[in-house]
Amino acid sequence: MDDTRIEKRVGVQATSDRIWDLVADLAGWSAWNPMDTEVEGVIAYGGRLTMTEAWPEMAPHQALAQIVEWQPRGRLVWAERRGFLFQSLRYIQIEELAPGNCIVAAGVRFSGLRGELFHDKHRPAIRKAHEAIAEGLKTAAETA
Numbered sequence: 001m002d003d004t005r006i007e008k009r010v011g012v013q014a015t016s017d018r019i020w021d022l023v024a025d026l027a028g029w030s031a032w033n034p035m036d037t038e039v040e041g042v043i044a045y046g047g048r049l050t051m052t053e054a055w056p057e058m059a060p061h062q063a064l065a066q067i068v069e070w071q072p073r074g075r076l077v078w079a080e081r082r083g084f085l086f087q088s089l090r091y092i093q094i095e096e097l098a099p100g101n102c103i104v105a106a107g108v109r110f111s112g113l114r115g116e117l118f119h120d121k122h123r124p125a126i127r128k129a130h131e132a133i134a135e136g137l138k139t140a141a142e143t144a
Contacts, residue, residue, distance in 0.1 A: 006126050007107030008134040014141035016073040016096040019104060022140050023076055023092050032140035035129045043070055049078055055129040058122060086112045106133040
């Protein structure tokens with residue numbers, strides 16, 4: 001079985017420092033991220049995150065995730081074991097093309113049989129959620 005992935009990439013007219021400041025402020029995510037609210041935790045290898053995922057057309061889900069990779073001004077990756085044969089890996093990635101010009105990606109990868117089934121069933125809502133996350137981060141970074 002292969003992983004399934006949904007990703008939204010947007011161009012952002014802001015520095016990677018500005019974008020990272022928004023990503024690193026976990027308590028402030030709800031200002032730009034309509035899907036992940038009440039985010040708490042520590043950005044560190046093995047750090048724990050708790051959040052409420054409220055994806056469109058789905059009931060809110062309390063997520064308990066672990067940071068599996070992070071690089072300041074570059075990426076934040078967190079993983080969640082969502083049950084038997086169901087794991088998710090979510091990320092925000094920042095690629096600075098030139099000072100003040102970045103590409104931001106917000107995405108998720110599902111693995112395991114139940115993860116693939118969840119993806120297949122909810123693909124439009126998950127895609128809509130990650131579009132809103134990427135666009136929200138873009139707007140917040142460009143208006144500050």
